[in-house]
């Protein structure tokens with residue numbers, strides 16, 4: 001049993017307000033405080049802010065660990081591609097000995113100590129199936145299917161709460177496009193979220209579909225393992241050097257954004273990229289018509305911060321190819337008519353939010369599972385609904401959301417519980433924020 005100590009009593013009386021039509025047959029738990037869905041960096045950061053203010057909460061996580069995206073769905077050599085000061089979570093800095101670009105293992109160690117430091121204990125193996133606002137009682141009803149570590153069902157549970165914090169991320173599900181003939185291809189096909197290293201691809205021809213940061217970095221990793229990657233660039237891509245004269249391009253862009261409008265910063269970035277990288281269009285890497293930051297802001301498409309793939313493209317070790325027409329046994333036909341013999345396919349075709357599949361709400365989130373209002377207005381909805389980590393600003397954007405959300409809930413919590421202070425501390429005992437019904 002999780003233990004959430006709090007000085008505030010649960011509110012069992014509210015349960016009586018739930019109407020009978022919405023009667024739930026499974027276990028039903030009233031949460032005295034917010035329910036946070038997702039124990040990635042965003043959910044942990046909100047949890048830390050709430051802990052600091054003494055607000056009890058529950059984090060529901062479908063996986064059996066914190067930050068499963070980082071633990072289970074990233075490749076071995078991954079490093080953060082933004083400098084460390086843009087990737088640390090609120091109230092708890094990275095250790096001083098971390099390098100400028102921490103490895104994923106260092107980042108994971110940090111997240112573990114973050115959770116430990118704030119005594120955050122998510123409820124693991126709780127997959128949220130639906131969340132509905134019940135207007136009759138003014139509470140959120142969050143239904144989960146629980147499982148054991150071996151995958152056996154533990155049945156359904158309904159959590160009832162006043163505040164719901166959506167922290168399921170922009171990368172909750174892999175995007176797997178359909179391709180003609182892929183079922184006849186016969187070789188190994190995997191999404192990049194399951195790729196660990198190029199070790200098993202030595203000497204093999206691998207088609208990497210997609211040229212975002214994943215496609216580029218996996219192609220580079222394949223080169224390091226003497227595999228032969230061909231990378232599909234079906235439309236366009238912005239590649240920027242990760243550093244300019246030893247200083248982080250991202251850091252430079254952030255500084256420039258304080259002085260100039262976005263389009264000016266984009267023009268400067270592109271001019272500098274042209275000097276540092278040369279004309280990349282001659283390698284098949286057409287640049288989008290929108291600038292890199294404008295594209296990130298409007299469409300969420302992250303520019304590639306090059307860590308070495310471009311050099312391999314120049315040398316021909318990574319072959320850039322156009323879009324896919326169809327697959328056939330052991331081969332792929334491209335839109336330019338070229339036909340390649342390949343052993344495996346790695347789909348670096350991106351990720352998407354899963355919010356529309358479970359959150360029953362039409363006002364705050366768009367159909368693509370991202371809040372309708374962009375930064376800085378997309379963190380708070382109506383009726384106690386919040387969203388963290390959906391501003392297309394990476395970990396630093398998530399941290400900003402988390403601070404605002406924790407402070408907002410903390411403020412309301414303090415106001416509303418002020419008058420109860422005397423009655424709840426009777427006996428000075430700690431109480432759990434959960435009550436069962």
Ligand SMILES: Cc1cc2nc3c(=O)[nH]c(=O)nc-3n(C[C@H](O)[C@H](O)[C@H](O)COP(=O)(O)OP(=O)(O)OC[C@H]3O[C@@H](n4cnc5c(N)ncnc54)[C@H](O)[C@@H]3O)c2cc1C
Nearest residue numbers: 038040041042061062080081082127128168169389394395
């Ligand atoms: C490979 C990769 C590298 C990246 N590198 C950087 C970087 O260097 N710097 C940077 O700033 N950003 C980076 N990002 C962006 C990335 O989005 C963030 O780093 C970060 O993981 C976002 O945190 P999050 O908590 O919002 O989402 P996530 O880490 O995805 O966490 C969301 C959590 O919600 C859980 N969940 C989802 N649906 C449900 C459900 N229905 N019920 C219960 N739980 C659910 C998931 O299991 C997951 O644990 C990178 C992304 C990827 C994919």
Ligand SMILES: NC(=O)C1=CN([C@@H]2O[C@H](COP(=O)(O)OP(=O)(O)OC[C@H]3O[C@@H](n4cnc5c(N)ncnc54)[C@H](OP(=O)(O)O)[C@@H]3O)[C@@H](O)[C@H]2O)C=CC1
Nearest residue numbers: 079080081177210211212213214215234235302348349350
């Ligand atoms: N070191 C790091 O910190 C890393 C960070 N990341 C981050 O993770 C996030 C996800 O990145 P990533 O996984 O690269 O996903 P992206 O969404 O950035 O890229 C997806 C790519 O797949 C292509 N694609 C999609 N469908 C098809 C199709 N049917 N045929 C051909 N190509 C297709 C897209 O092309 P099109 O543009 O034409 O749609 C695009 O090039 C990003 O925010 C990224 O920055 C990822 C890896 C490493």
Ligand SMILES: O=C(O)C(=O)Cc1c[nH]c2ccccc12
Nearest residue numbers: 082296302303305392393394395
């Ligand atoms: O790494 C990512 O995917 C991020 O979302 C971090 C990020 C936010 N804004 C950017 C602009 C350029 C490159 C990376 C990012």
